[in-house]
Amino acid sequence: MHTRFNVLSGAATALRALxxxxxxxxxxxxxEQPPPPVVGVAEVVMREVSLWDSxxxxxxxxxxxxxxxxxxxxxxxxxxxxxxxxxxxAVLFVIxxxxxxxxxxxxxxxxxxxxxxxxxxxxxxxRAEQLVxxxxxxxxxxxxxxxxxxxxxxxxxxxxxxxxxxRLNLDFTEVRAxxxxxxxxxxxxxxxxxxxxxxxTLLTTVVSLDQVHVHFFPDEDDFLRYEALARAGxxxxxxxxxxPVRVGLAIDTRYPYMGVVDFVDNRLDPATGTMHVRALLDNxxxxxxPGMYARVQLLGSDSxxxxxxxxxxxxxxxxxxxxxxxxxxxxxxxxxxxxxxKVDGLRVIESGLxxxxxxxxxxxxxxxxxxxxxxxxxxxxxxxxxxxx
Numbered sequence: 001m002h003t004r005f006n007v008l009s010g011a012a013t014a015l016r017a018l019x020x021x022x023x024x025x026x027x028x029x030x031x032e033q034p035p036p037p038v039v040g041v042a043e044v045v046m047r048e049v050s051l052w053d054s055x056x057x058x059x060x061x062x063x064x065x066x067x068x069x070x071x072x073x074x075x076x077x078x079x080x081x082x083x084x085x086x087x088x089x090a091v092l093f094v095i096x097x098x099x100x101x102x103x104x105x106x107x108x109x110x111x112x113x114x115x116x117x118x119x120x121x122x123x124x125x126x127r128a129e130q131l132v133x134x135x136x137x138x139x140x141x142x143x144x145x146x147x148x149x150x151x152x153x154x155x156x157x158x159x160x161x162x163x164x165x166x167r168l169n170l171d172f173t174e175v176r177a178x179x180x181x182x183x184x185x186x187x188x189x190x191x192x193x194x195x196x197x198x199x200x201t202l203l204t205t206v207v208s209l210d211q212v213h214v215h216f217f218p219d220e221d222d223f224l225r226y227e228a229l230a231r232a233g234x235x236x237x238x239x240x241x242x243x244p245v246r247v248g249l250a251i252d253t254r255y256p257y258m259g260v261v262d263f264v265d266n267r268l269d270p271a272t273g274t275m276h277v278r279a280l281l282d283n284x285x286x287x288x289x290p291g292m293y294a295r296v297q298l299l300g301s302d303s304x305x306x307x308x309x310x311x312x313x314x315x316x317x318x319x320x321x322x323x324x325x326x327x328x329x330x331x332x333x334x335x336x337x338x339x340x341x342k343v344d345g346l347r348v349i350e351s352g353l354x355x356x357x358x359x360x361x362x363x364x365x366x367x368x369x370x371x372x373x374x375x376x377x378x379x380x381x382x383x384x385x386x387x388x389x
């Protein structure tokens with residue numbers, strides 16, 4: 001009897017244990033379920049924007065001069081440091097001046113003789129005028145003296161011209177900078193013979209620096225679009241200059257330098273289908289050196305209202321782009337979007353979002369499926385850098 005009671009008691013205990021197990025398992029699962037992930041959310045940005053078209057360009061000097069001699073001779077002195085900046089008119093090279101000083105002295109002596117002969121001829125003509133009135137000489141002789149005086153005056157002018165030419169040649173022995181700018185390497189050394197005849201000897205080059213040009217080449221489609229905008233009065237006309245450009249150098253992540261278009265060529269290059277465009281940049285701070293590579297952005301549209309988001313929020317599903325938006329219930333909702341170009345580091349959204357949408361910017365990889373609950377914290381809809389569009 002006692003044994004039977006123990007068996008029944010153990011069976012009852014087992015049944016009660018089995019009845020309790022499902023409730024314990026449910027509570028354990030609830031205890032182990034993780035909380036919703038924390039994501040950074042930012043409201044879509046809405047503002048007026050303008051689109052900028054990007055090109056590659058090259059920095060060139062506004063003025064670039066090859067310095068060559070205007071007289072022949074041997075280089076006597078190099079009067080500048082290679083690569084230094086010089087003012088307009090600074091003496092760069094000195095050619096041996098001795099033969100030109102001698103030529104000037106000879107020309108000045110010839111001028112003095114010509115003036116003496118001219119003075120004698122004038123005196124003889126004055127006496128002849130008096131004598132012809134007193135019938136002391138014939139009219140014919142008076143006319144001969146008059147012609148001699150005129151010839152002597154012409155000889156003075158010729159001698160004066162020879163002096164001026166000799167003095168000019170002496171001045172040309174000092175080879176001066178034709179413009180203000182930076183000098184190049186001296187291509188001759190002291191003692192070399194240089195010539196001004198035919199293919200004159202190249203001495204050095206000088207490039208201006210206060211302003212520089214950046215040359216770039218939009219294609220035909222871009223050019224036609226710019227012309228249409230100019231005709232519609234929606235942007236400064238490229239034909240008249242004034243269209244703004246932004247420029248960045250190879251080390252720049254942004255486009256920190258501003259300039260304006262000052263030249264558009266008069267024909268497209270049929271070989272490349274591009275138009276030569278040139279912009280003018282200030283170079284007071286000497287940031288630009290001729291020959292540098294440059295990234296150029298040209299204003300390519302009228303301003304218009306746009307929705308913008310950070311590229312970090314955009315995900316890809318095969319050929320579709322989408323973002324996650326947090327709804328009023330705190331759930332991540334997928335929205336397919338059509339992307340436009342980038343403006344100041346943010347992506348233009350052509351369709352798929354509305355003003356006021358809260359987009360997941362940070363932690364989007366924690367959202368595993370649409371409709372998933374999330375916890376939100378504020379984030380900034382700011383891109384790290386301005387990028388090429």
